[in-house]
Amino acid sequence: MATTRTALLAALLCSLLAPGRAGEPPAKKEEGKKQESPKKKADEEPERAPVHIWADHVRYLRDDNVANITGSATVIKGDTRIDADNIRATLVPRTNRFKKITATGGVRMYKVLPISERTAERPPLQLAPDNHSATCEIAVYDLGTGVIVLYGSPGKQPTVHVGNDLVQADVITHDRVKNRMTFEGKVQVTALIPKKTEGPAPPTK
Numbered sequence: 033m034a035t036t037r038t039a040l041l042a043a044l045l046c047s048l049l050a051p052g053r054a055g056e057p058p059a060k061k062e063e064g065k066k067q068e069s070p071k072k073k074a075d076e077e078p079e080r081a082p083v084h085i086w087a088d089h090v091r092y093l094r095d096d097n098v099a100n101i102t103g104s105a106t107v108i109k110g111d112t113r114i115d116a117d118n119i120r121a122t123l124v125p126r127t128n129r130f131k132k133i134t135a136t137g138g139v140r141m142y143k144v145l146p147i148s149e150r151t152a153e154r155p156p157l158q159l160a161p162d163n164h165s166a167t168c169e170i171a172v173y174d175l176g177t178g179v180i181v182l183y184g185s186p187g188k189q190p191t192v193h194v195g196n197d198l199v200q201a202d203v204i205t206h207d208r209v210k211n212r213m214t215f216e217g218k219v220q221v222t223a224l225i226p227k228k229t230e231g232p233a234p235p236t237k
Contacts, residue, residue, distance in 0.1 A: 081110035083130055084147055086154040087119075097123045106154055107133065108147055113157070114171065115140045133173040139182075141166040166192045168204075178208030189218065196224040 088103025101107065101119040108114075109130070117137025124131045143164040147155065159165070168190030170183040182190035182204040189200040202217025 081146075084108040084150070097125055097128075099123065105135075107135075108144065108155075111143055111146050111160060113142045113144045114173075115142075116171070129175075131174075131176050133171075133175070135171045135173075136169070139168045139171045141168075141171060163195055164193070166190065166204075180206045180208070189220075198222050 085101055085105075085107055087101045087105040089101075091100045091102075092098075093100070099121040101121065103117070104115075105117065105119040106113065106115050107119055107121070114133065114135050116135035116139040118135070120134045120136075121130050122132040123129065142157065143160045143162065145158045145160055166182060168182040169185040169188065172181045172183075174180070182192075184190045184202060189202055190204050192199045192204065198221075199215065200218075200220040200222075201215035203214075205214040205216070206212075207214075
């Protein structure tokens with residue numbers, strides 16, 4: 033039962049941490065066209081969902097292609113929201129698209145309803161109907177490779193919440209491209225088991 037529950041929650045975590053194009057089938061090869069290598073395409077075309085940022089301070093280092101987003105930082109990209117004390121974003125040269133996001137300090141990740149239009153005010157938390165979220169101390173999201181890694185701190189593991197159920201481990205890794213989840217170190221699954229209905233079953237009509 034625990035193994036089945038772990039597999040189920042791992043699949044649900046995949047949907048939390050793999051928004052956007054993760055479920056799309058690979059593009060068909062076109063005759064007469066040279067295909068670019070996957071690595072080159074990943075480096076040049078990270079996820080295209082718009083990025084929304086709110087924070088106390090944003091410092092963009094153009095020469096390093098890095099944006100330091102500090103102080104109650106919030107980044108929303110597609111249906112994924114990241115709240116943290118600090119977020120460091122590495123950008124792709126020439127396009128300025130986000131390539132890698134490293135969030136540190138009280139990190140919270142949520143699957144939310146995508147923002148339909150720009151807003152100056154930080155929006156209230158609007159969870160998606162399936163209600164997925166995660167907490168950790170450090171989250172590293174490499175949009176170029178599609179790999180997300182959640183780390184904890186001494187005495188506090190990263191945690192993934194799916195409704196009333198949760199999974200904890202020392203390190204949680206999700207490879208979007210290979211659709212593979214890995215839980216490493218002291219894995220714990222806490223699942224709410226529905227209570228059985230007492231009394232006789234109602235008569236069938």
